[in-house]
Amino acid sequence: MYHLYYAQTGNGRRPAVMLEECGLAYKATKLDMAKGEHKAPDYLALNPQGAVPVLVIEDGGKTTALAQSGAILLHLAETTGKFLPKDPAARANVMQWFMTAQTDAAPASSAIFLASAGTLPDKSPANSAFFESRLLSLFKLFDGQLGKSAYLAGSEPTIADFALITVVEGRASLLEKTPGLEGLKRWHAAMKARPATAKALKI
Ligand SMILES: N[C@@H](CCC(=O)N[C@@H](CS)C(=O)NCC(=O)O)C(=O)O
Numbered sequence: 001m002y003h004l005y006y007a008q009t010g011n012g013r014r015p016a017v018m019l020e021e022c023g024l025a026y027k028a029t030k031l032d033m034a035k036g037e038h039k040a041p042d043y044l045a046l047n048p049q050g051a052v053p054v055l056v057i058e059d060g061g062k063t064t065a066l067a068q069s070g071a072i073l074l075h076l077a078e079t080t081g082k083f084l085p086k087d088p089a090a091r092a093n094v095m096q097w098f099m100t101a102q103t104d105a106a107p108a109s110s111a112i113f114l115a116s117a118g119t120l121p122d123k124s125p126a127n128s129a130f131f132e133s134r135l136l137s138l139f140k141l142f143d144g145q146l147g148k149s150a151y152l153a154g155s156e157p158t159i160a161d162f163a164l165i166t167v168v169e170g171r172a173s174l175l176e177k178t179p180g181l182e183g184l185k186r187w188h189a190a191m192k193a194r195p196a197t198a199k200a201l202k203i
């Protein structure tokens with residue numbers, strides 16, 4: 001049994017994409033971050049970092065609370081045998097794009113949010129433009145790859161695509177207003193046409 005604690009953010013919704021794509025049943029609890037529910041003692045007991053998401057896994061009487069969206073996707077890939085090839089070379093290629101989405105694109109998108117929400121000490125609008133340009137340079141990188149293959153790591157979707165889709169969906173207006181990036185735009189539409197991904201993006 002899986003219980004996902006999430007918010008409607010790129011990181012928060014990412015495990016839902018993987019759970020839906022794997023066809024796994026799960027309970028979902030949305031946290032109201034504006035009310036600080038992610039810092040409440042009950043939630044800190046699950047994740048002392050006080051960040052979403054967390055996946056609570058109940059397996060044969062054993063309960064595990066797993067934080068970090070990337071770790072959750074990897075765990076589900078390993079336990080289901082889906083969306084992550086076993087062949088070392090193919091696996092390394094998936095991991096390369098997975099890590100670019102997790103450790104480069106997701107933080108760049110988060111930085112845009114922090115700058116635009118006025119969370120940074122220096123509230124200069126130039127900060128938002130700077131972080132947008134960082135994300136756009138990554139969008140160009142993904143676009144180049146998606147001009148060559150249907151999905152990030154080849155002809156089939158993998159955890160790399162599931163890691164990226166919530167970032168791109170969250171920044172859809174930036175993508176749409178940017179000329180070009182046709183490969184990324186095609187991929188975005190194709191991912192949203194997948195019933196499981198579409199369902200997860202609506203939670
Ligand atoms: N690398 C983490 C990032 C998690 C994260 O920063 N989540 C944000 C929402 S998108 C959060 O909960 N921030 C509140 C905080 O860190 O206090 C992941 O992928 O799970």
